[in-house]
Amino acid sequence: MTRTVYVNGEYLPETEAKVSIFDRAFLMADGVYEVTSVLDGKLIDFAGHSKRLARSLSELDMRAPCSDEDLLEIHRELVRANDITDGLVYLQVTRGSAGDRDFAFPDPETTEPTLVLFTQSKPGLAESPAAKSGIKVISVDDIRWGRRDIKTVQLLYPSMAKMMAKKAGADDAWMVEDGFVTEGSSNNAYIVKGGRIITRALSTDILHGITRAAVLRFAQEAQMEVEERSFTIAEALEADEAFITSASSFVMPVVELDGSAIGSGTPGPVASRLREIYLEESRKTAI
Structure with missing residues (x-):
């Protein structure tokens, strides 16, 4: 067609x-x-x-x-x-x-x-099998230009990061700058520790995700604790769970980072519940 x-x-x-x-x-x-x-x-x-x-x-x-x-x-x-x-x-x-x-x-x-x-x-689209199994990510150096808050078509390095992940047998890559995770190749990154959702604060360092904004709003409405701050790869490896958000993947659990399991190595309850809430609430307001 x-x-x-x-x-x-x-x-x-x-x-x-x-x-x-x-x-x-x-x-x-x-x-x-x-x-x-x-x-x-x-x-x-x-x-x-x-x-x-x-x-x-x-x-x-x-x-x-x-x-x-x-x-x-x-x-x-x-x-x-x-x-x-x-x-x-x-x-x-x-x-x-x-x-x-x-x-x-x-x-x-x-x-x-x-x-x-x-x-x-x-x-x-909303019934992706990956949402039930989770995805694997690797870490790569973030060497992009400094205005990542502008959604430009300059996507060569994110594409290269995706290919690095694929070559390593993973699904995606988290970018790291000055020791801290900025974001995924085409998504925002989160970890969960002790029930608290941790994600990098908005700045010119990351894209101001539309799904990110909605998910954090829904999390707070559901009485989940949110902390907007930078986190390291080492901290992510010690987290209870992790996930990403984007317009095409919604809320997607991350179960492995650089070959090591995060938490139990399976999708965690916070990411799974946020995905349910996001899809339910977004469908209500879709136009």
Whole structure:
């Protein structure tokens, strides 16, 4: 089946979608993106993703390509056109093309940004077998640029980290800087000790996860204790349990780190309960 995608105001078959070779995302990784999950044909936390997109654009002095209302309509139309029950909507905004290649970017007021969206069908997205078995992670040095709070398309090193994990027989990687875990290759990282959820505080060091914000809010509403601070690999290995959060994995237990079991080596009660709460509450507010 050929998907219907969206490119700069047009709904097209994916085989006909084209972007200029002079687009700055292609030449300079000058673009940002968001991924919104779809469950039961509805968008999960669209408002959060839309708000973070606006922040990313602002931080890079990039113009928004359309209104939030138009963006929502595009998402919904792609979900409908591609008959997505469970899956993802990928959105990318770039600074566009202003002619020839140049390090200095053009005036944002006179340059049309490029807007691209497409869907990915993921039947049973919320019933991932990994949620019952947990995933394995390795630690790698965090050598990315310093503005990880901006969700840019600069994903080469995270991709390399994923491949390092795969080569080591693991599922993902946790990045470490100055002795402390920053985040996963495409997710936020957590440990649990004595019932307390510990995760790095927000800063330019990590992505301000939309799922992270929701999960921490639900945890506090459930009377779980949350501590936002940095933690080490050694501390993680002594934890009772661990997990990650992201828009596509929701809440995913981590059962092994660098070849050693975390806690019992099985998904812990805190991560399992948070996953249940997150999915239940997110489905209630999906649009």
